[in-house]
Amino acid sequence: MHTHIIPKNLPNFSEKFGYGDFITLLHHKRGYARMMKGEKFFREIGANCWDPKIRISEYQKYNTRIQVVCTIPVMFSYWAKPGDTLDLSKFLNDDIANIVSKYSKNYIGLGTVPMQDTDLAIRELERCKELGFPGIQIGSNINGFNLSKPRFFEFFAACESLGMAVLIHPWEMMGSDQIEKYWLPWLVGMPAETTRAITSMIFGGIFEKYPELRVCFAHAGGSFIPTIGRIEHGFNCRPDLVAVHNNVNPREYLGKFWVDSITHDPKLLRYVLDEVGSEKVCLGSDYPFPLGDLEIGKFIEEMDLPIEDVENIMYKSTLSWLGLSNANEDAEIKELIASK
Numbered sequence: 001m002h003t004h005i006i007p008k009n010l011p012n013f014s015e016k017f018g019y020g021d022f023i024t025l026l027h028h029k030r031g032y033a034r035m036m037k038g039e040k041f042f043r044e045i046g047a048n049c050w051d052p053k054i055r056i057s058e059y060q061k062y063n064t065r066i067q068v069v070c071t072i073p074v075m076f077s078y079w080a081k082p083g084d085t086l087d088l089s090k091f092l093n094d095d096i097a098n099i100v101s102k103y104s105k106n107y108i109g110l111g112t113v114p115m116q117d118t119d120l121a122i123r124e125l126e127r128c129k130e131l132g133f134p135g136i137q138i139g140s141n142i143n144g145f146n147l148s149k150p151r152f153f154e155f156f157a158a159c160e161s162l163g164m165a166v167l168i169h170p171w172e173m174m175g176s177d178q179i180e181k182y183w184l185p186w187l188v189g190m191p192a193e194t195t196r197a198i199t200s201m202i203f204g205g206i207f208e209k210y211p212e213l214r215v216c217f218a219h220a221g222g223s224f225i226p227t228i229g230r231i232e233h234g235f236n237c238r239p240d241l242v243a244v245h246n247n248v249n250p251r252e253y254l255g256k257f258w259v260d261s262i263t264h265d266p267k268l269l270r271y272v273l274d275e276v277g278s279e280k281v282c283l284g285s286d287y288p289f290p291l292g293d294l295e296i297g298k299f300i301e302e303m304d305l306p307i308e309d310v311e312n313i314m315y316k317s318t319l320s321w322l323g324l325s326n327a328n329e330d331a332e333i334k335e336l337i338a339s340k
């Protein structure tokens with residue numbers, strides 16, 4: 001339920017809008033492209049980043065039947081003029097909608113919206129719903145603003161009332177300019193960013209205000225679950241600092257939101273399962289990126305978990321997060337798991 005995709009051909013948005021370092025793709029050799037941020041090289045990607053057929057042939061090797069796809073966080077572009085981000089978001093969402101309609105048995109889409117402008121974000125959220133997406137993906141902060149900011153209340157209210165699931169993905173990691181070396185924004189910044197998003201939403205009372213909001217946090221919730229003891233203790237010992245907008249113990253929220261399984265560590269996944277329950281852990285891979293679980297759940301199959309937990313992780317938790325059901329296919333999936 002956590003994989004990334006990008007259109008093979010991107011318009012040059014910097015030229016179109018006349019400013020900014022929007023991402024462009026340079027197809028410099030067959031099957032590969034350089035992602036460029038303006039003149040600066042960002043990363044090289046392969047055809048499995050844009051070609052739905054290649055993706056299917058790769059993910060089927062690991063018994064995946066259907067992938068939830070969303071854009072690459074660098075495409076969020078919340079820094080741009082809101083109308084331009086709306087334009088870009090529409091382009092990305094239409095591309096995913098095309099893939100989903102062409103390969104409806106293989107893909108489920110999540111949209112992207114211009115979060116820097118709540119009205120436009122809600123407008124595109126509504127269009128995502130019309131496109132048939134069960135949810136959207138947003139960043140862990142919006143131009144430095146935490147997700148607890150009142151300016152986002154209306155957006156979360158709209159997600160709740162439209163029944164749109166939310167995937168929160170770390171991006172624009174705080175302090176990145178101080179930790180550029182050793183890939184630290186990804187290794188240290190991302191888990192901290194996700195923790196920032198979860199704690200902001202808890203302490204800001206978002207889950208109290210919108211109890212039906214279905215949120216999933218990437219990378220098993222970053223460092224939130226491993227540090228819940230510290231966070232809870234802080235809540236108890238300094239309520240004057242922590243419990244200013246919500247007086248519910250943060251531990252109460254374990255099991256209220258979803259997280260993906262991307263831990264690369266069976267011991268940590270066991271701990272996460274203990275804390276939130278298997279019905280809140282979804283199989284994520286971060287496919288096709290190298291930091292992801294590119295053997296798509298192999299380490300989970302090797303953990304010798306009870307079959308109910310395996311079923312929850314492999315598909316049931318994702319269906320409940322997305323508000324989908326596939327009762328017809330349950331038997332078929334059970335058979336597939338049993339045959340493993």
Ligand SMILES: [Zn+2]
Pocket residue numbers: 002004169218286
């Ligand atoms: Zn990701």
